[in-house]
Amino acid sequence: MNNTSYKNLILPFSILLVGLVISIVIAIKLYKADLKVQQQELELKANDLKFNIQNRLNVFQQFSKSSASFFMSSDTITREEWKEFITYSQVNQNLKGFQGVAFIANVSAKHIDAHIARFINEFSTSYQVYPKSFTNQYTPILYIEPLDVKNTKAVGFNISSNPVMRKAIEEARDFNETVLTGKVTLIQDVENGDQIGSIIYSPVYKVNKTLNLKENKRDKIIGWSAISFRINDFIKDLVALKNLNQENSIQIKIYDGTLINEESLMYNSIAETNAYPTTTSLISFALPVELNRKTWTLLVTQPSIVFLESKSMILLLFGTILSFLLSYLVYTYQNTARIANEIAKKLTLDLSDKNKELINKNVLLNESYNRLEQAKEKAEARELQLKTIADNFVNGMIYQAVAIDENQRKFSYVSETVNKLYGCSVDDALNNPNLIYSKIHPDDKEKVLRSEREALRKMTVFNIETRIMNPDGSIRWSYLISKPRIISGLVCWDGLEIDITERKNIELELIEAKELAEESERLKSAFLANMSHEIRTPMNSILGFTELLMNDNLAYEKKKQYHEIVHNSGKRLMGLISDIIDISKIDSHQLNLHYTNFNLNKLIDNLYTQFKISPKLKNLELTSFKSLTDSASFINSDENRLVQVLSNLLENAMKFTLKGSITFGYQHTENELKFFVKDTGVGIKEQDLKLIFDRFGQSENHINAIEGTGLGLSISKGIVENLGGKIWVESKINQGSTFFFNIPHIKADSKEIDHIEKELVKIENWQTKTLLIAEDEESNFLYLEAILEEQNLTILHAQNGKEAVDLFKNNPVDMVLMDFNMPIMSGLEATEKIRKINQQVPIIALTAYVMAEDKNKALEVGCNGFLSKPIEKHQLLETINSFLA
Template sequence: MSKMPEQANPQDALKQNEEQSSSVIREWIGVNTDMAGCNQAEIALYESVAHFQQAIEYAPVGMVIFDQQMRYVAVNRLWLEEYNLTDEIIGRSHYEVFPEITQEWKQIHQQCLAGAIAQREEDPYSRADGSIEWVRWSIRPWHTANGEIGGIMMFNENITQRKQAEEDLRERNMLLRSILESTPDVIVVKDCEGRYVALNTTAANFLDLTVDDMIGKDDFEVFPPDVAREMIAKDRHIIKTGITETYEELLASADTSGTFITTKAPWRDANGNILGIVATTRDITDRKRAELALQHSEERFRSLIEATAQIIWDTKAEGEFVTEQRQWSAFTGQSFEELKGLGWQNAIHPDDQLHTAEVWSHALANRILYEDEHRLQRYDGEYRYMSVRALPILNTNGSIREWIGVHTDIHDRKLAEIALAQAKEVAEAASFAKSEFLANMSHELRTPLNGILGYAQILQRSKHLNEEERSRIDVIYQCGSHLLTLINDILDLSKIEAQKVELIPTDFHFPAFLQGVAEMCRIRAELKNINFEYQLASELPIGIHADEKRLRQVLINLLSNAIKFTDAGSVIFTISYASEGKIRFEVRDSGIGVPQDKLQAIFLPFEQAGDNRRQTEGTGLGLAISQRIVELMGSTIQVHSELGVGSIFWFDVNLPAADEWVKTSQADDRGQIIGIKDHRPKVLVVDDKWANRSVIANLLSPIGFEVAEAINGEDGWQKVSEFQPELVITDLLMPELDGFGLIKRIRASEAFKDIAIIVSSASVFETDQHRSLEVGGDEFLPKPIQAMELFQKLRKHLSLEWVYEEQNTVSESERDNTELIAPPTAEIETLYELVMKGNFKGIIKQAALIAQMDEKYIPFVKKLHQLAKGFQDQDILALIQSHK
C-alpha cells in the first residue's frame, strides 16, 4: 500500500504560507469559507454527506474529510486510487487505516483540528514499489453551521509528471549550458531589438566583460559605433530574410585581433516565428596562417618538382591520374587525355605490364609502399629502365586516399647491371666447366691410381719379397700417393673457391695424431740429411675435438715446405700453448728464407718462392689451401722470414679438449693383420672395373674374407640374393644399374635391408657422396682405397677382431711376475729427452737398442714398447722416473 504524504516533515509543513496553496485547494477553501454565511437550509444541504460526496467525487485533486475523531466522513475517487483504498474506509479511523502514521503527524492533525493550516507545494514520498512520487498537499479545518470546527480536510495533488518535466527541462538547460560553455566559439542570442538575451562565457571573455554585464544590452553599448552599426545591419537582414549566412571578418578582442568566421541564423519559436538571431563566431586565425603556410609549401614543392630530374606524380586511391602530370607528360609525351585514369599504363613496356600490375595490386591490397622497376617509353620511342617508389597516403580510417610516387631513370645503371650479370653468368659457367673438368679428370686419374696404390699395398703385405723388391714397391706407393696429393690439392682449391669446404670436427688422440705427422715428415727430412726436431709441450690435452683431416693437411704442408726449402740445418716442429688458451703450431727452418715483398704472395694460388728447381716441385697450392683452412678454424697463418737465415710459420687455434677421444689406428698398431678371429665374413664387391674389384678382393681374401664380385648394379642385386653377404662394397657410376639404384633396392628389401653398405667411388662430387649416404649407404670410402682405412670400416660394421702377425705384449700375470730391471742412467736420460719431445718412434728405436745390450732389460723394454705404442707419455715418464 502507498504511504500517506504525512511522510514529509510535519514541522516544515506547518510553516508554509497559506498564499502558496494551489488554485484547486483555494477553490475548495473558498467553498468551505462561504459555508459560514449560508442559511440553515443551505448548511443542511452541505451537511448532507451524500451530496458532499457527490460534489467532491470528480475534483481534480485527491480530497478527504475527517471528523473530530479523525474518522473518514467523505473521500473522492482520486484519493482512493492514489492510496489503493475503497469506500469501505468511511467511518473508520484514519489511524486504523494507516497504522504507520507517526506521532508528529498526529500532532499536526490535532493542531489543524484546533484551527491551524499546514501545506506544502512539493513533497516527495516513496511508493510501495520503491519509486518516488511528488505531491502538493494542504490540511485545514472545516466548520459546522454554527462555526465550530467539525474536523479537517486534506487535499492531495500528484505533481510527479510536472516535476519530471521540470527536471528534464533543467537537465536540458544544463546540457545546453555545458555545451555553450565548453565550446571555444563565441555564441550569442539577441532578440529582435538587438538586445543580448543569452551568451556563453567565451563571448563575454572575448570583450573582457561578464555574462551579466552583457545581458539586456545592445551592440552600441558593447562595440564602437561603426562596428555596432555593421553588426546590427547584418542582424536585421537575417531577421528580415530568415536566411542563415556565414562570412569571414577581421575582429579585435580585448587582447588580440585576427580572422574570424561568423554564422548568423534566425532564432525561432515553436511556431516558426522569428524571435531574434543566434550567432556563432570562431577564431580561425591559426587555420588561416596554416592555409597560407600550406600554400607557400605547395608553391615550393611545385618548384622543387619542376627543378628535379625525377618524375614526381600523384594519383587517386586506385591509381587513376585525375590531374595534369607535367613531368610525366614531358618524359613520355603522353597528353593528359592519353594518361588520365589508368592510361599511364600504356607507357610501360608490354613485357613489363603484367609484372607491374601484380606488384601494384599487392601494394594496393596491403596499403604498403609500392616499389618496382620497369621500362617506360620515352617521348622519342626509346624504352628506359625506371625505378619507381610510391607511398600511399591514408585516411584516418586506414583506407588509401591517394598515392605520391617518383620515377627515377636508372637506364644506364641497369644496363651496367645486366652486363655484369651476363659476365657473372659467363664466369660461373666457366667456373662450373672448370670444376666439372677437374672432377672428371680426378675421377679418371683416381681410377687407375686405385689399381696402382691398391696393388702396391697388396705387394707390401706379401711375405715373398726381398728387401730390394719391397723398397721398389714402396717407391711405387709413395709416387702414387704424391700424385694423389696433387690431385687432392687442385680439388681442394676448387672447393675453397666455391666456398664449399666445411670443417668436420671429431674427437681424436692428439699425441698420436702429432706423432704420426712428425714421423711422416721426419723420414723426408732424414732423406735430405736434415735434422728434424719434434718439441711437444707436456701439458697439452690427450684428446681434442677438431677436423683431423684438415689439420693434418695444414701441418704436413707447412712441414713439407720447410723441408723442401731447407738444404742444410734443421726443421723444428713445436706445439705449445699460446695466449688465451689457444694451441700454437710452429714450424721453424734454417732454409733459404722468403723475400719480404713475397711474404703475402706465397699465400696466393700457384705462387711459389725460391729458385726454379724448387718451384717445379708441387703445384703451388699448398699454402693457399692451408691459409683458407686455418681461416675456417678462426685463425691465420703468420710468417716471419729472413733471406739466407730461414723462416718461421705459425698459427694459434682453439682446440677444445675431447671428453672421449678416439684412438687412431696407430694407437692400436700391433702389427700386420693376418686374419680374423673366429669368423669368415662374406663381402660382395660391386664395380664395373676389374682392377678395382681385384684390389679389394686381394686385400680381403688373404686375411680370411669370403669375397664375391659383381660387374654392375643388376649383377650385384642378383649376387645379393645368391651370395647373401654381410657387407656390400659398391661403386656409384656403373652401367645398367648404378650404385644408387642398388642401394635403394637393398634398403627396400625386407630380407636384406640390414646389410652394411660401404660406398667406394672415385667421384669427388660431394653431392654424390652425400646422396650415397642419404639413400642408405653406411660409409663413404674414396678411391684410391687405403688398406688400413678399409680394414677400420670393416671392423666397425662387422664387429671384427683381428689376428695380428706379431704380438708385442705380455699377459698381465707375466707383467706382474717379471721384475723390471732398468738400463744404465745414460739410456734412461736419453729416454727422458725423447719422451719430453714426444718422439715415440725414437723411444721404440732406443728400446730396441737397450734390448740388444743385455737380455735382462727385455721385460723393461717390453713394458716401454707397449706404452710407446699406446702413446702413454705420462706412464712412460712414471716408468723412467721410478728407475732413475
Template sequence: MSDPVNQQRPIQGLRQLFSRRNGIAWAMLVFTLLVQLVVWHNLRSSENRAAEQQFEMLSEKVTEAIRKRLRDHEQILLGGAGLFDAVEQVTREQWHAYVERLLLPDRYPGIQGVGFTQAIPAASRDAHVARIRAQGFPDYDIYPPGQREFYTSIIFLEPFVGRNLAAFGYDMYSEPTRQRAMRRAAQLGETSITGKVTLMQETHGKVQAGVLLYVPVYQPGAPLLTPKQRMQALIGFVYSPYRVEDLMRGILRAADLPLALHIYASNGEQAEQLIYASRETVDPDNARYSQVQQLDLYGQTWTLRLDSLPEFDNRFHSNEALVMALGLGLSLLVFFLTSSLALRHNRAQAMAEEMTRHIRQSKHDLRLSEERLSLALKGSNDGLWDLDLEAGSMYASPRAWEMLGYRPNELTCDLKLWERLTVAEDLAQQKARLAQTMLSNVDHFTTELRLQHKHGHVVPVLLRGYIQRDPQGMAQRISGTLMDLTERKRVEQMKNDFVSTVSHELRTPLTSISGALGLIVGGALGSAPAPMQQMLEIAYRNSLRLGHLINDLLDMEKIAAGKMSFELREHSLGDLLEESLASNQALCEQHGIRCSLDHPVDVLVWVDGMRLQQVLGNFLSNAVKFTPQGGQIRLHSSLRGPRVRISVTDQGPGIPEAFRSRVFEKFAQADASDSRQKSGTGLGLAITKELIERMGGTVGFDCPPGQGTTFWCELPIQPSTSETDSRDDLPRILVVEDEPDTGRLLHMMLREGGYGVERVQSLHQAREKLAAGRYEAMTLDLHLPDGSGMQLIDELCEKPAMQNLPIVVISAAHQFDQAQFPERIVWLHKPITNAQLLTAVEKARSNVRQANGGST
C-alpha cells in the first residue's frame, strides 16, 4: 500500500507554490521575464547595428578595391603612353619587353593584356597594311572590311598568344560602344572606359562581359588645346581589354566576402547591362541587408548591388534563440529561489533577530568605548573626536562642540559631519588630502582646518589624528584631538598687518625722500655749499640703504609666510646673464670696477627670470662691495653634469674662517660691530639661498686663500625639445603626461634623482615606447588626450612582459576607487614635491620586488 503522507507532500508543495505568500516569487518571475525581453530586444538592436556597420564596411571595401585596381591599371596604360612619348618609333620588341616587365599574371590577375591600337587615316590605310605585312605578318589586314574615313588597328597586344591573337588588326573604332569611349578619350585627353561589350578574345569557352580602358597617345609637341587639335594630333590608344568575371575574381580573390555582388555598366540596375554576378546569389527581397552604390569610372557609371548572404546574417543573429532560452532559464531559476526564500519566512525572521541582537551589542560596546575616551582626556582643553568607520558613527567631546558654539550632540553625528562643518571653499582640497592620507601607510597625521562656527564666523583648528588599520592596511578607525587656533591666527594677522603697514606707509615716504635727495645731490636744484653737499650725500646713501633693508625684510617675510610667488618657465641662461651684466654695469662703473662675462655654452634653465636676476644682483652687489677700486669682477658659468653653475668671482679679501658656516644665515655679517666698514642688512645671501632652493637649485661659495671669493648657484639644465636622456647607465623611466609644463617638471625632478627620463604626451606614444624599450618604472596621468590612463594599466596587466612594471599614478582627481588599481601602483595627488615623487617611484619598484619574491 502507498503512504498517504508521501502522497500529500507533492500536493502541499503545489499549493504553497501557488499560495498568496508566494506572490512575490510570481512578481519576480514576471519582472525577470520583462527584463529578459528588454535585454533581448536591446541585444537584437545592438546586433543589427553591428551587422549594418559591418555590411557598410564590406561594401566600402568592395567599391574601394574596384576603384583602386582600375586606378592601378590606368597607371600601367599611362606608363605605356609615356613609352610612346619618349621613343620616336616604338618597336614590337620594345612593347613586348615593357609588358613582360609588368608581371601582369602575378600582380594584376584579371587583366587580358596591354595593347596599342594605331589611328590610321583612310588615305594611309594601304601603306599601313603593307608595312605591317613586311614585319612578318603576310596575312595581316584591318577588319571588319569596308570603306571608312578613319581606322584604328590593334598592332600591339601582349601577351601575343592565345585569345589575344584574335584581336590583331581589329578596328575598334568601327564598333559604336568602343568608338564612344575612344572619341571621349581622344577629344578630352583623359582615360576612358567603355560600356558593356563582347571582346574579340571570346573565341572559346564561356562568353564573359567585357570592358576596355583607353589612354590616348598624341604626336609629341603638337598643340592639344582643343578637341579638334587633339583629334588631329592623335597617334593611337594604349588600352587594356578585360573579361569582367576574370577581373573581379582577381580583385576579390583575397577577400572572403559573405556578400552577393551584381555590377551593371549603367546608371541603374538594367538587366541587359549586367557585367558581373557573383557565384553565390540571393533574392534581393530575401536579403536582410542590401545596398546599391554607384561608381563613376572614367566617363562611365557602374551600379553595384550588394546583398548579404545567410552566412553573413548568421554571424550576428545565430545566438538569439540561445539568449532567449538562457533568459527563460534564468527567470525560472530566480522564481524558484525567491519561492524558497519566501517559504522559509520563519528561518529568515530568526536570522534577523540574531542580527539585531549583534547590532545592539555593538552599539553598547561603542558607547562604552566613547565613555573611556571622554574620561581619558577630560582635563584637556583640546577637543576629542573619534570616527568608527566600520560602525559609521562619530563622537565629539563637549569641548569640541564648545569650540564651534554647539551643545553636545546638537547636530547629527555621522561620518559626513566634518564635511558639513568645513568651510565650503576648502572642502575639495581637504577631501583630496584626506584621500591621500588614507591611501598612504602613515598612522599619524596633522593638518589645519577652517570650521564654520554656529554663529557664522570661521574657527581655525589644528587637527591631530591616529589611524587604526587592519592587516591589509585599510583604515578602520580614526581618533584624535582638536585645538583652537583662533588666538594664534590673530597674532599672525597682526604680524601681517604690521608688514603691510611697513610696505605701504614706510616705503612710500622713503621713496619720496630718496628721490628728492637724489635730485639735490645730482645738482638738479643748483649747487650746494660743500659742507651741505657732503651731508646731503650721506643722507642720500643712507636712504638707499634703508630702502634695501625694507625690501630685504619684506622678501624674508614673504618667504617665511610662503607667499612669494614664482613664475617658472624656460629661459636661455645666456640671455639672463647678459641682462644681469647690463643691469649692474652702472653700479660697477660707479665704484671704478670692471665686470666681465664668460659664458662658453648656452643652455636652457627652468626658473623665474625676475628672481634669478635678484639672485645675480645680490651676488654682483656683494662682489662690488668687497672688490677694491680698479679691480675686476667676473660673471661666468660652467657645466656640472646635468646642472649648470653660475659664479661671481671678486678680488676681495675673502671670508674669515670663523664666519664661513654662517654666510647664508639671516642677519649674519662677518663684521657685526658698530664700526664695520661695509654696510648691509645681512639678508641678501639668506634671500638668495631661499630663492635658488625654491627653483630647484643649490648655492655655495669657494674662498681659496688670496684669490678673492666666488659665490655660485647651481641649477638643473632644462632638456631640449627631445625631452630624452640618452645615457645607457641610468635606470630609465617613462613619463606619460600631456600637460607640457608638468611634464617638464617631472622630467627635471626624476633626472635630478638619477634616472634617465623619456616623456610622451598620449596613450599612442606610450604604447609605442613601451613596445620598443624596457623601463624600470612609469609615471602616468589618468587624463590623456586620446583616452584614460586606466586603459593603459589594463593593457599592461594583460601582457606578461609588462604586468610587473612599477607605475606611479599622478592625477588631480579628488576621488577615485582604490580597488581599480593593482597593488604595485602608487598614487600621488597633484601638486607634488621632488621628494614625494622620488619616494613614490622607489615604493612602486619595491612593491614589484616584494611581489616577485625579492627578484626584479
C-alpha cells in the first residue's frame, strides 16, 4: 500500500473516531439521566407506600381508641356487647390485614381466682389465665373478635408474661396513649413461629378519674383495647395495590426501629432464595413510619438500570453503526476519486487496454454503488424503526425544538402522537408551534419559562410538571423533560412530554381524602366532648341531690325541690339517651315507622297547648296555622314521629328566640303536606346553613351558648327522610329562621279516626289477679311495685329466670312481666320453659334493648308484648289492662 492509500484512510478514520466518541458521550449522559428518573420514580413509590402504611396504622390507632372509649362508656361490657360493637364497626372492611380485636383485663394477683371463677360462669366454658409466671399483676385476654379457632387460643393469655407486650401495655398505661409493640410472635401463631406480627394497645381507665399523675393512671387502669395483626397480612394488599412486587424487581423491607439489621427485620417482600445477586447495583430509600413513640423503618430497594440492557446501549449501537457507515462512505468516495485520476493518467495507453481498464473500473464502480445503496437502505430502515417507536409512544410524545429567540420556539420534529395530545397534525405543529405552546396553562406559563431558562443557563436537564389545556377545554397534567444542546449557534431542545393526569388525580384525591378524614375527626371529637358534657351535667345533679336526699333532717320543701331537680335531670338524661338511640336507628336503617290514622289539626292543637304553657316560652307569642278543616284533616302517617319532629323544631326555636314570636303549622296540596316553624330569633349564618342538620356540625350560635347536643335537627332530618320527605331551612342573621319539611299527603278514613279517638282506656278492677314480676334489679322492681300497689294486685317477685319458672309452677299466675337480662337463667330461656307449661298466659318482655331484632327475639320465644325501659306509668297500666280487662 503506497502513501496515497494511507492518506485516503486518515479522513475516514478521523470521522469514525469522532462519531464513536460522540456516541459514547451521548449514551453515557442518557444512561445517567435514566438512572436519575429511576431514582425519582422509586422515591415517589416509596413515599406513596409510606403514606398508605402510615394511614393504615392511623386507622388501626383510631379504632383502638374507639374500642377503649366503648369500654369506658359503661361499667360492664359483656362478650355479646363486645361482639355486637365489633360487628357494627365493620372491622373486616375498615381494618385491612388485622388478626383480632381484643379487650385485655387488668387483674391483681389477689383477685385472679375470683376473676377466673366469674368468667368461667359467664362464658359457660373452661376459662383459664396462662401462664402465671408474672405474679404481681395479671393481664389476660378477656374478649377477642372474631372468635375463630385461632383467636380462641388467645383467650386467657397473660400478656404480661411476654416482655415486649408487657413493655407496650405499661407505656400505654403510663402515658395514656396508643402504643405499638415491637416485633412479636402472636399467641395465635406460637406453633408457626415464623409469622411475625405486632399489636396496638390503647388504655382503658375508670371514668371520671384524675389521670394527671403516673400513679393515678396505674391505680385507675382497668384494661386495654388491642388490635393484633401479622405484618405480612398488614402489608401485602398495599404492595399489590401499588404493583410493588417481584415482577418490578422492587424489594420492600420493614424494620422494627431505626436500625437496619436482620434482628429487627419484620417484613421482606422477596424471599432469600430470590434475593439480588451480590454484584447487583442497587437504589434504596429508607423512610420512617411513626406511631406515637414507635418507629418502623421502610426500606425500598430496586436494581439500577443495567447499561447493556438500557436505551443508552441501543443509542450507542446506532451511533457506532452510523459512524462506520459515514466513514465507509467517505473512504469509498476518496477511493473512487483516486481511481478516476489513475484512469485519466493512462488515457495515452493503448485503446484496447484502455477499454479493458474502463470496463474493470466500471465493474468496481457498480459494486461500490451497490454497497452504498445497501448501506443507505439499512440507515433508512434504522430511521424508520426509530420513527415507529416515537410515533407509538404511549401517553406522550417525542419532540425537538429550536429556540428562535428567548420567547419563540420552532419544532424541527414531533412524533405522530401529537395528534392525541393536542388534536393537531405533525405538519400543523411544525408550521405553527403556538398550537403547542399556547396550550400551557396561563398560571403555569411563567413557571415553565423560568425553569427552562435556568436549565439553559446551567446546560442541565429541564423537567417540570405543568397543566395543559386540552382541545375540548379540559385540563390535563403533563411531565416535560428535555435537555438543551447547541447546534450551529442555535439552542436545540430534545425532549419528551408524558401525560401524568391519572397520577396527579390520584395524588389530589389522596390529599382531599386526608383533609376530609382530619376534618371528620375534628368534628367527631368536638361532638363527643359536647355529648360528654351533656351526659355529665344531669348525672351530676342526680347523684348530688340524691345524696342530699339521704339526710333525714332535710326540710319537706327542700326535699320536694330536690326531688323535682332529680326528676327533671332524669328526664333530660332520658331525652339524650332517646336521641342517641334514634340516631343509631337512623344510621343502621332500623328506624321503624308505625302508620296510623289520626287528626292532623288535633295534633297541631295539642302541640300548641303543650308549648303555650311551657316556661321556656317566656314572653314570646306562639301562634299556629292549619290549612285544612278539622273534618278534612284526617291523615295516615306516623303520628309519634311527626310530633317528635315538630317538637324538636319548636324547642329549637324557643332556645334561640329571645323576643318576638314563633309561628308553626302546615299548608297542603293534594299530594303533599308542607310543615313550617318560623321564629324571630338570632338567625343562622349562611355558611352554617349546610351544616345545620349535621350532628357533627352545629352552627356557631349553638356552641357554648345554650345547652343541648344538637342531635334534634339531625334526628328530624332522618325521620322526615324515612317518611318520604325532605327538610330545609331559610334564615338571615338577626331576622329569624324558618324550618320547612314536607311529607306525602295520605288521606285517612275519618269515621275510623272518630271511632279510635272515642275509645278510652279503662282500668278494670284487678283485685283477684296475680301478677308475676321477674326482675333482678331491686330498684326496677320497687318502681313497678309502686305503680301497681293501687290496683289491688297480688304481686309475686322472682329475682332470676329459674325463680320465675318455679313460682309459675307453684302459683296461679294471670300475667308475667319478664326482664330479659337476668342471672342464672335469662328471661328468654324462662319464657320458653313457661310456654311449655302454659300457652295462654300473657307474658310481657321488659328490656333496655330497643332494636327491632331484640323485639323480634321476644316475640319468637312466646312473648305477647314488649316494653322498653324506662317504662312510663300510663304505658304499663294500658298494656296490663289490654290483657287482664
